[in-house]
Amino acid sequence: xxxxxxxxxxxxxxxxxxxxxxxxxxxxxxxxxxxxxxxxxxxxxxxxxxxxxxxxxxxxxxxxxxxxxxxxxxxxxxxxxxxxxxxxxxxxxxxxxxxxxxxxxxxxxxxxxxxxxxxxxxxxxxxxxxxxxxxxxxxxxxxxxxxxxxxxxxxxxxxxxxxxxxxxxxxxxxxxxxxxxxxxxxxxxxxxxxxxx
Amino acid sequence: xxxxxxxxxxxxxxxxxxxxxxxxxxxxxxxxxxxxxxxxxxxxxxxxxxxxxxxxxxxxxxxxxxxxxxxxxxxxxxxxxxxxxxxxxxxxxxxxxxxxxxxxxxxxxxxxxxxxxxxxxxxxxxxxxxxxxxxxxxxxxxxxxxxxxxxxxxxxxxxxxxxxxxxxxxxxxxxxxxxxxxxxxxxxxxxxxxxxx
DNA sequence: TAAAAGTCTTAAACTAGTTCATTTTTTTTC
DNA sequence: GAAAAAAAATGAACTAGTTTAAGACTTTTA
Numbered sequence: 001x002x003x004x005x006x007x008x009x010x011x012x013x014x015x016x017x018x019x020x021x022x023x024x025x026x027x028x029x030x031x032x033x034x035x036x037x038x039x040x041x042x043x044x045x046x047x048x049x050x051x052x053x054x055x056x057x058x059x060x061x062x063x064x065x066x067x068x069x070x071x072x073x074x075x076x077x078x079x080x081x082x083x084x085x086x087x088x089x090x091x092x093x094x095x096x097x098x099x100x101x102x103x104x105x106x107x108x109x110x111x112x113x114x115x116x117x118x119x120x121x122x123x124x125x126x127x128x129x130x131x132x133x134x135x136x137x138x139x140x141x142x143x144x145x146x147x148x149x150x151x152x153x154x155x156x157x158x159x160x161x162x163x164x165x166x167x168x169x170x171x172x173x174x175x176x177x178x179x180x181x182x183x184x185x186x187x188x189x190x191x192x193x194x195x196x197x
Numbered sequence: 198x199x200x201x202x203x204x205x206x207x208x209x210x211x212x213x214x215x216x217x218x219x220x221x222x223x224x225x226x227x228x229x230x231x232x233x234x235x236x237x238x239x240x241x242x243x244x245x246x247x248x249x250x251x252x253x254x255x256x257x258x259x260x261x262x263x264x265x266x267x268x269x270x271x272x273x274x275x276x277x278x279x280x281x282x283x284x285x286x287x288x289x290x291x292x293x294x295x296x297x298x299x300x301x302x303x304x305x306x307x308x309x310x311x312x313x314x315x316x317x318x319x320x321x322x323x324x325x326x327x328x329x330x331x332x333x334x335x336x337x338x339x340x341x342x343x344x345x346x347x348x349x350x351x352x353x354x355x356x357x358x359x360x361x362x363x364x365x366x367x368x369x370x371x372x373x374x375x376x377x378x379x380x381x382x383x384x385x386x387x388x389x390x391x392x393x394x
Numbered sequence: 395t396a397a398a399a400g401t402c403t404t405a406a407a408c409t410a411g412t413t414c415a416t417t418t419t420t421t422t423t424c
Numbered sequence: 425g426a427a428a429a430a431a432a433a434t435g436a437a438c439t440a441g442t443t444t445a446a447g448a449c450t451t452t453t454a
Contacts, residue, residue: 075339088336120325127324128317134331139285141338142272152410174431186411188433350441371401383441385403 052110059106256303
């Protein structure tokens with residue numbers, strides 16, 4: 001079968017964990033919603049109840065909360081082939097605490113809550129897919145949160161640079177500071193220092 | 198049916214997400230291994246390849262890594278009705294980076310890797326159970342890591358006290374410092390300060 | 395039950411990271 | 425392509441948390 005780029009991307013993503021028949025692929029694709037977000041536009045704002053889980057097929061988005069002091073804390077940058085959204089709001093139907101903003105013109109595929117539930121019913125293999133997806137995310141969160149605490153900001157920066165070379169030159173230094181957990185001023189100092197070497 | 202305490206505890210834990218028939222309960226219990234650990238003994242040491250995922254039926258354990266500087270970083274305290282272990286090592290069969298040490302005489306039920314795989318085959322409902330368990334853990338990790346960064350050590354202490362009142366008086370101040378991510382000395386100052394109010 | 399080992403407290407000197415204010419550089423927009 | 429807006433750099437004064445060291449209190453073990 002011939003699929004369009006975005007569909008090939010998401011099917012390959014799923015094929016990491018489960019094999020689907022042609023019929024199942026078709027069925028699955030029929031449950032997806034195509035979404036476009038212009039640069040600087042919001043995919044989600046704190047207070048919204050999230051309608052979708054998103055898979056990014058093009059572009060770059062930042063996922064963040066606003067702390068009590070008003071400072072943004074960025075929890076992830078998401079580019080092509082990443083899943084994003086707010087699982088808590090999606091699951092509980094409570095309003096989200098997150099903002100998701102496109103930092104480039106972006107295209108996504110969304111799975112609505114109704115279709116998510118339907119999916120497990122129609123193609124039970126997806127229980128396995130999500131079990132494994134969540135398992136993996138959990139592992140990387142655990143690693144990140146353990147790691148994060150014991151490293152200095154400079155070490156966290158160097159690590160980020162190594163780990164996400166594709167991401168680092170698509171985001172601002174200010175947003176990177178929001179991710180690393182420091183002020184933009186200190187981020188600037190660190191970068192100057194590290195690059196001087 | 199009449200089950201022993203530890204079995205009732207784990208069955209109730211599972212019943213949060215899926216319903217099992219009597220036959221399935223029996224089958225499931227037959228896949229578990231009973232484990233006892235004395236206070237100060239290790240359930241797991243960095244370098245080991247983890248053989249089990251654990252459910253605690255009695256006692257208290259601390260899960261931690263040793264940072265490059267030699268300082269322990271505690272990632273969780275686990276008491277009765279908690280699941281613990283190292284998912285990464287369990288899944289990948291790579292050596293773990295974790296230490297798990299009993300801080301009280303403890304009793305656990307273990308699911309071996311072979312039985313974990315068997316479980317999905319014999320009782321496919323367990324895909325759902327683990328999907329939901331991981332989903333939940335993910336949510337609390339995300340919350341914790343977002344939250345953690347934006348709060349001061351004092352705020353993190355107050356929060357821990359509110360959230361885990363059962364745990365706080367079963368652990369030492371030093372271990373609590375290792376969890377909050379500060380030195381024992383500074384932990385002491387904070388506690389003195391907060392309790393003076 | 396005494397001694398050893400570990401935990402907690404206090405305090406002074408220190409450091410990683412913040413805050414605020416100003417200037418320069420880059421990006422956006424009309 | 426000029427003006428406006430946003431991002432980045434730099435520096436000085438400040439603060440949360442660390443380090444080191446020493447004494448008091450508790451728990452463990454022989």
